[in-house]
Amino acid sequence: MLNVSDINLSYGASQALWGVSLDVAPGTVTCLMGRNGVGKTSTLRAIVGQHPVSSGEIRLDGNPVNAMKPFERARRGIAFVPQGREIFPLLTVRENLETGYACLPRAERHVPEDLFELFPVLKDMLGRRGGDLSGGQQQQLAIARALVTRPRVLLLDEPTEGIQPSIIQDIGRVIELLRDRGDMAILLVEQYFDFARDLADRFYVMDRGEIVLSGKADEMDEDDVRRHLTV
Numbered sequence: 226m227l228n229v230s231d232i233n234l235s236y237g238a239s240q241a242l243w244g245v246s247l248d249v250a251p252g253t254v255t256c257l258m259g260r261n262g263v264g265k266t267s268t269l270r271a272i273v274g275q276h277p278v279s280s281g282e283i284r285l286d287g288n289p290v291n292a293m294k295p296f297e298r299a300r301r302g303i304a305f306v307p308q309g310r311e312i313f314p315l316l317t318v319r320e321n322l323e324t325g326y327a328c329l330p331r332a333e334r335h336v337p338e339d340l341f342e343l344f345p346v347l348k349d350m351l352g353r354r355g356g357d358l359s360g361g362q363q364q365q366l367a368i369a370r371a372l373v374t375r376p377r378v379l380l381l382d383e384p385t386e387g388i389q390p391s392i393i394q395d396i397g398r399v400i401e402l403l404r405d406r407g408d409m410a411i412l413l414v415e416q417y418f419d420f421a422r423d424l425a426d427r428f429y430v431m432d433r434g435e436i437v438l439s440g441k442a443d444e445m446d447e448d449d450v451r452r453h454l455t456v
């Protein structure tokens with residue numbers, strides 16, 4: 226569904242991605258792992274269009290999206306849950322969810338029925354300000370906001386960062402449920418190895434802007450992967 230092919234990306238004179246290629250299929254979780262600063266977030270930025278690639282191609286269902294602006298990619302079904310959540314602290318939970326409407330046609334501007342089955346905690350908090358939620362609740366809100374756009378590709382940037390263990394479990398369950406529906410392709414950037422291993426169908430490991438290891442999760446050599454995650 227999502228194919229990234231040989232992309233290079235630079236910040237000014239500093240090249241951050243070197244020939245990165247990866248594929249994310251529907252009904253699967255693909256984990257992108259690696260230490261701080263190796264280029265995981267830059268890869269996601271390239272996919273959503275927040276930063277241009279200098280070469281290479283990004284395709285959704287076989288169609289190139291390189292020339293599309295971020296909102297056009299969102300309209301085509303690519304949703305992004307950014308690192309640090311980036312919810313709007315002064316808007317209510319309901320208003321935060323409604324920001325996801327921007328890329329939807331008018332007839333589809335409503336919160337999907339099943340959203341509160343995935344995130345029951347948010348239902349009781351619709352009138353609360355985003356900034357008053359705990360970190361874990363904010364992370365759930367950030368994922369829910371992405372789901373409001375009814376994505377076909379969901380990109381998550383370190384959703385476990387700074388989150389308490391019970392909510393990490395809840396988030397893991399939601400990712401599994403979304404995967405098991407079969408029609409969504411999920412790309413999960415993680416440094417928390419155990420979380421990634423439990424969810425991943427495929428994995429890619431980055432180092433210094435390149436993919437250095439990839440494969441099916443059930444064939445992964447844990448020690449090899451861990452070696453690329455420890456400092």
Ligand SMILES: Nc1ncnc2c1ncn2[C@@H]1O[C@H](COP(=O)(O)OP(=O)(O)OP(=O)(O)O)[C@@H](O)[C@H]1O
Pocket residue numbers: 236239241259260261262263264265266267268308
């Ligand atoms: N806006 C920017 N301007 C200049 N350099 C940047 C910018 N964003 C990232 N970089 C650099 O690009 C490289 C890759 O960063 P990136 O954020 O993609 O890594 P990461 O693997 O996501 O790390 P982290 O786990 O810390 O988020 C790093 O050397 C970083 O310093």
